[in-house]
Amino acid sequence: xxxxxxLSLANNIQLSxxxxxxxxxxxxxxxxxxxxxxxxxxxxxYLAEDYHIIAPDLRGHGETSxxxxxxxxxxxxxxLQALIEHxxxxxxxxxxxxxxGKLSCVWAMQNPEQIRSLILxxxxxxxxxxxxxxxxxxxxxxxxxxxxxxxPFSSYEEAEKQAKQLKQYRSWTKxxxxxxxxxxxxxxxxxxxxxxxxxxxxxxFAEVMNVSGLTHYLDLPALFIKPEAGFNRTEIQLxxxxxxxxxxxxxxxxxxxxxxxxxxEIFNRTVQTFLSSILADA
Numbered sequence: 180x181x182x183x184x185x186l187s188l189a190n191n192i193q194l195s196x197x198x199x200x201x202x203x204x205x206x207x208x209x210x211x212x213x214x215x216x217x218x219x220x221x222x223x224x225y226l227a228e229d230y231h232i233i234a235p236d237l238r239g240h241g242e243t244s245x246x247x248x249x250x251x252x253x254x255x256x257x258x259l260q261a262l263i264e265h266x267x268x269x270x271x272x273x274x275x276x277x278x279x280g281k282l283s284c285v286w287a288m289q290n291p292e293q294i295r296s297l298i299l300x301x302x303x304x305x306x307x308x309x310x311x312x313x314x315x316x317x318x319x320x321x322x323x324x325x326x327x328x329x330x331p332f333s334s335y336e337e338a339e340k341q342a343k344q345l346k347q348y349r350s351w352t353k354x355x356x357x358x359x360x361x362x363x364x365x366x367x368x369x370x371x372x373x374x375x376x377x378x379x380x381x382x383x384f385a386e387v388m389n390v391s392g393l394t395h396y397l398d399l400p401a402l403f404i405k406p407e408a409g410f411n412r413t414e415i416q417l418x419x420x421x422x423x424x425x426x427x428x429x430x431x432x433x434x435x436x437x438x439x440x441x442x443x444e445i446f447n448r449t450v451q452t453f454l455s456s457i458l459a460d461a
Contacts, residue, residue, distance in 0.1 A: 180224045181234075183242070188261050190249070195242035196235035196262065199227040204458065205268045205295075207259070208234040211277030211303075212383060213325045213375040215241035217361040218276075221354060222439060225447040230272075230454075235262060237279070239379025241362065250382030252285045252390055259286070263293070272454060274298040277325070277410075277436065278383065281305055284392035287399070296400040296457050297424070298450060301409040301436050305392040305419050316384055324436075326380065328363075330372030338363055338371045347437040355440055393423040401427045402453040404446070408435040428453065 181197045188194055197216045206226065208219040216234040223232045236243040238255050263271055272295045275283030280302025287294045320326050324346045332338040339359070342348045348355045364374050401424040405411055420427055430449050434442040 180227055181220065181232075185242075186262055186265055188258055190246070192238065192244045192246070192249075192258060194235055194238075194244070194258055194262060196233055197223065198234075199223045199230070199232040201227045202229040202231055204230045204454075205263075205266070205271040206230040206232045206454070207263070207271045207273045208232065209259075209273065209275040209279035209283060210234070210237065210240070211275075211279050211325065213240070213329065213362070213373060213380070214276070215358070215362045215374070217241075217358050218437075218439060220357070221443040222274075222447050222450060226451060226454075231266075233262065233266065235259070237282075239383070240375050242374075245374075245376045245379060247378045248382065250379055251386050252282060255282060256286045256289070260290075260293070269293070270295050272296045272298070272457075274300065274450065275302065276300040276439070277303050278387065281387065281392040284397075285390060287397055288392070288394055291397060291399060294399055296402070296454070297397075298402045298404065298453065299420070300404045300439065301406055301411055302392070303410050304387050307391040308388040310388075313385070313388060316381075319384075320380070328359075328373055329375060329377075329380075330363075331366065331370040332372060333370060335363075335365070335371050346435055347440055350441060352440075354443065358440065393419045396423055396425055398425045400453075400457050402450075403427060403429045404438065404449060405429055405431045406434045406436060406438040407431060409438070410436055 181199050186194045210218050216236045219234040239245050270293045273283045280299040328342055342359045343351050365371050432445050439446045
């Protein structure tokens with residue numbers, strides 16, 4: 180139901196994105212670290228009748244360019260602003276997962292007039308982190324589920340075997356298989372690994388450490404989707420969102436950090452209900 184398109188940007192960046200262009204209300208979907216736009220294919224198909232939906236492969240991911248440098252929030256937001264300008268959108272609803280959730284908050288802090296509403300799906304590391312935490316990055320790179328599938332692997336079969344053990348793919352549904360296959364490739368040396376690159380990983384983690392996602396009050400409709408087994412389980416983790424997002428709603432749903440992969444029907448309905456309520460009140 181979607182088309183894949185590519186937009187040429189400055190500095191030789193080719194931004195690849197999926198588009199559902201049947202409805203008129205603009206909706207931008209931002210994936211998390213090491214994922215790709217295809218994670219939103221179920222949601223895109225579900226909402227296609229009423230929304231003009233764009234899901235990009237963010238810089239360093241999927242089919243989009245992967246420079247050695249250039250992974251600051253400002254540079255990635257610049258890609259997205261060029262994209263919505265290309266689409267002739269003045270503003271858009273934004274849904275962001277995990278790191279994409281923090282990216283959405285940073286963008287909303289900088290340019291709130293471009294954001295119609297904000298949907299945050301179990302975002303991570305919303306505050307800035309103390310400098311000493313950079314010494315823990317090598318450990319995080321080994322243990323975080325969304326990085327364990329980077330490889331390298333000696334064969335596709337080895338990569339798939341590892342993927343089936345990761346939380347996001349454990350049910351190994353057809354949808355999960357498609358997402359996994361969209362994010363992996365054979366390298367020039369014959370090994371297999373993620374399309375997400377090490378320079379992108381290192382650059383994004385450094386930026387996440389240094390930049391706080393919420394710094395002042397933001398008065399726009401906002402939904403926090405909180406999976407029962409997600410990353411955000413305590414009041415301390417939720418406090419920044421409750422403090423700075425003045426129109427915040429929190430919806431707890433069954434599932435884990437990748438609820439849109441494990442419980443897509445519940446996730447899709449949750450998003451639809453929130454967006455429908457905003458449009459009804461407009």
